[in-house]
Amino acid sequence: MHHRTAVRAACLTLAAVSLAACTSRPSEPAKPPEPTPPAEAEPGADGVGDPYYPEDGNGGYDVSGYHVSISYEPKSRKLTGDTQITAKATGDLDRFNLDLNGLKVSAVDVGGKAAKFSRTGEHELVITPASPIAEGTEFTTRVRYGGVPKAAEEGTLGVNGWQIATSGGAFAAGEPHSATSWYPANDTPRDKATFALDARVPDGWSVISNGREKPPTRGSDGWTTYHWAEPNRITTYLTTVGIDKWTFDRSKLSDGTPLVSAYAPGAADKRDVESRLPEILEFLASKFGPYPQSAAGGIYINEDIGFSLETQGRPIYASWADLPVVVHENAHQWYGDSVSVQSWADICLNECFASYAQWLWDEAKEGVILDDQYRRTAEGAPDKLWHGKLFDMGAGNEFTRVYDKGPMALHALRREIGDKAFNRVLKEWPAKHRDGNASWPEFEKFVQGTAGKDLSAFFVAWFHSDTKPDDRFLYPGSLAR
Known part of the structure; x- marks a missing residue:
């Protein structure tokens, strides 16, 4: 950051x-x-024990992958979500927690069976599966939810979480909290996992996220679904989604790594800065070793927020970001993201x-x-x-x-x-x-x-x-x- x-x-x-x-x-x-x-957090605990943020994350399981599916209507600002989380129990679980800010949960399944759920505190989603989960068992949790996402909080450097763009679009950014403003997660840097996103938006809007881009699915109903997948493990605050009328630039680094950069309306003047990204990454690789991410690029929003952020493989840049900021956020791809x-x-x-x-x-x-x-x-x-x-x-x-x-x-x-x-x-x-x-x-x-x-x-x-x-x-x- x-x-x-x-x-x-x-x-x-x-x-x-x-x-x-x-x-x-x-x-x-x-x-x-x-x-x-x-x-070590006890199985079922509502935090992992980090003294700075003791209620962040949850005890009793280790996430291996998130598959997040959302639909978002910019006009109403309403989001509908369906997230599947694959995890392994690190202890015997008769209940466990996920972190989710706001948004109304309509159904939870664990292992394909309906589970009981309740909300406590600001962000705890407490789940009781139909049958206890034994230590060492891999299990899936599906959460369906919806509502109007809100920012998680006002952090040291500004608003964390879901934010509305001046264009009417939206984006998620913040450290240490942002992910749980739009999907349920084990919100701690200690639990890294793969991440896949399917994001459905009205035609005319498009979506940028982490990792590698897959061809969009165009529906006959006036909506298009965009697909992104990050095969490298990622910590939750480094995931993102940006919904806007993006202008995309696509190319590849010399080693074949896909490079995708997106510019919000009014941010196209940042193309000159971003054009130096291959040079920047080549320089950083000479200092830190081979580029460790699956993809590269940048997300240039036209917003005067208080920070730019090293969202994995594709940093988010505020409107004031310049070349030194691009160097800084891409150095994080080694120091902060990979490690x-x-x-x-x-x-x-x-x-x-x-x-x-x-x-x-x-x-x-x-x-x-x-x-x-x-x-x-x-x-x-x-x-x-x-x-x-x-x-x-x-x-x-x-x-x-x-x-x-x-x-x-x-x-x-x-x-x-x-x-x-x-x-x-x-x-x-x-x-x-x-x-x-x-x-x-x-x-x-x-x-x-x-x-x-x-x-x-x-x-x-x-x-x-x-x-x-x-x-x-x-x-x-x-x-x-």
Whole structure:
């Protein structure tokens, strides 16, 4: 995700601050605190135990695939949905939950048999199957529902979930919540699954989503169904649907990966920026390894929302998005999408790296001397830049310092361990955890193993603390003054 007010580090102009404000604080203890491992959710629990969003997700099953079918009438804004979820029980289930915001459920089947259901809280759909499900059993759940979708909430960076476009169309976007505003899901990054969408809209409208496009089915009733399928596992907030009068550009990357980009009415001027996507992905692949997604492209909405988002394989861009934002969101295809967070405390694994990708682009394409840029930023930084942790920053603070302090921390790490080890980390980490989840503490261990040195004090200074690092960590290697 790229926040509208996240200042691009390459063009930071920071007010000068007094030397006293920049004075290094006493060093922190050398060893980072041991993280508390997340509790395993009990079968049937209404959350997976992430301390930031304890009611997100559900216990007792692991989803392998979503097949979402919707019909949407832009004039009335009414959605009718029929979603089938394939999952495996991780415990004995006499009941289980799905997450769904609003929308009226009309019927639920489990294993082809009618199941009882009820609603509790803001988003819990409690399902009681006709017969208990034994641990290890694969089962399907079908939910039929409808209504006028609503945004899930006002998040740190703006509205999460279903949003109405100025054209009269609609789109779904938000982090950490968006999927459950239009289909039932196990809404946690820990439960990645394949995703297929059949979306039926009146003729004249069209649909963009994740993954690979299949030919639309044109009915004789004035409606057309569009088909999209993402064969790679995907976390729920990275799924999307866009309903509008899109203009499509279709091509392929050099390796044959399909590239589909869509432009809402009024957004066609973004074609020049998007035309550089093959170049951007080739550059990012040179840093991070082969492109890990099944498809590529972009969704350009003509909306002044507060963020652009790395929806898998096909990011959503606000009307203000520019080339650095396209670099940022596509870096997420490795860091954040292919390798997803284990918990929201780990968000630096997404945003710090996507932000540093912008630095790497400027270094390679614009000739920026990153050490000089780093020193200017460090020497002119206001106190608030240092007053925020990059790991386990606390609920509500996920999308703050990761955009400015985050890339600085990674550049300092690069100078601490040297380019050879750092370049290995950039490629080997996403390869090791491809299509999975990982945590920040795991990353620290990985880096120390790759570099062959104890970096505990460095990680404490930069990632576990909310004070300015001592000079020995602030100016390592070639950064030394």
